Amino acid sequence: MENFFGFFPQHGKPVRRGGPAGAAGFSLIELLASLTAVALLAALLAGTLPAALAAARSATCRSNLRQLVAANHAYAADHGRFVAAAADIDGPNSIRWHGVRSGGQAFDGSRGPLAPYLGGGGGSAGVRRCPAFQPEAADFEASCGGYGYNAHGVGSEVCLPNGAGTALGMRPTALARPAQTLMFADTAYLQGSGNRARLIEYSFAEPVQFASGGTPWPTIHFRHRGRANVAWCDGHVTAEPFDRSEARFASHALGWFAPADNRAFDPF
16 A cells, blocks of 8 residues: 555655656756747837737827828818818817807817718718817817817918808818828827926817918927828828928927928819
């Protein structure tokens, strides 16, 4: 009879090892090799996973921009003009391309003029938000989702000598170079200064120079690893590289892409 659990040898009998016959454990070298392989795999994933996630967010953003352009063309087919960027900005300022508001409340994107062409109401929320943008402070333009509209040359007629100003969007037939005219882009606005500076959502992709001659703050946001996604009036989307900006804006990835004039914003 064997001793307790067979751990103590009896006379004339071999010691029982406790495992099934023929079973073998890991040697120290094999264990170290396995741990090294796991560490290498983790290092590879740590280096490639952020890039893969950023690429996926940028791809979703480009898809959103294409849908915004398609929605605006559908709107124009029904109304004869592209949607106005801010139809009543000189009055109650309650209607923007991305939403409608009452009183001093934030804009409601589900009630925006393009919402019916983007799936309707709340169904348009995903298309109206860039997955790579997290505003640093809340603001009344919250429903634009990090996208801005070319209010200078598409969403208004301010660039026309006898146009309707901000009340109406351009007619599609008035665009001489749709493939070279910006319609929507990644945008943000730098609110405050110094340590209080915060990026907020902003619904206009400001031109290099206003029609009145003034120079706006840059609002193109190069949030995709130094590039900004831009949707052009013919529907194609490009990832434009950062070109220039003042230091205080460049530190927040705000600036301009080339060329250094209004060619990308003027419809003529």
